[in-house]
Amino acid sequence: MGPLGASDGAARSGSPLVNRLCERLGVGYGGWEAIAPLLGGEKGAQVTFHVDDGTVLDREPFLPGTGVVREARAYPDRVEVWDGATLVATYDDLSIGDVFGS
Numbered sequence: 341m342g343p344l345g346a347s348d349g350a351a352r353s354g355s356p357l358v359n360r361l362c363e364r365l366g367v368g369y370g371g372w373e374a375i376a377p378l379l380g381g382e383k384g385a386q387v388t389f390h391v392d393d394g395t396v397l398d399r400e401p402f403l404p405g406t407g408v409v410r411e412a413r414a415y416p417d418r419v420e421v422w423d424g425a426t427l428v429a430t431y432d433d434l435s436i437g438d439v440f441g442s
Contacts, residue, residue, distance in 0.1 A: 357438045358389045361412055361421060365429065368392035372405030375439060378413060385439045387412040414439045 354362065354369040362369050370390030378384040389412070390405030397407040411422045419434040420427060 354389060355387075355439075356441060357412070357414075357419075357434070358387065360434070360438070361389070361410075361419070361431075362391060364431070365391070365410070365421065370406035370408055378415075382415070384413060384415040384436050387414060387439060 353359065354373055358373050359369060368391065370392045373387060373389035376386050376388075378386055389410055391408050391410050392406050393408055395406070395408050399407050410428065413420045413422065414434070414436045416436055417432070419431045419438065421429045421431075
């Protein structure tokens, strides 16, 4: 598996956007991320990623990532980071363009 889900114990790194979000949130990259269109026809993308915040969950060793999930919703004018139903941060200097490296 590549860097978006290295389950073989190899060094893991996230996409540039997820790495930037982890740095700003003060957490490490948790080893897994996925990108999908926003629901409801909104313009943007949903980036679901695992973080390493020191929490240890009882997980099967073959499962990729830490299991501690954050969700970034990337819009044309901002990126919001969510922890479940709680808005954790909004970054007006990031956008959907950052999801794909533009």
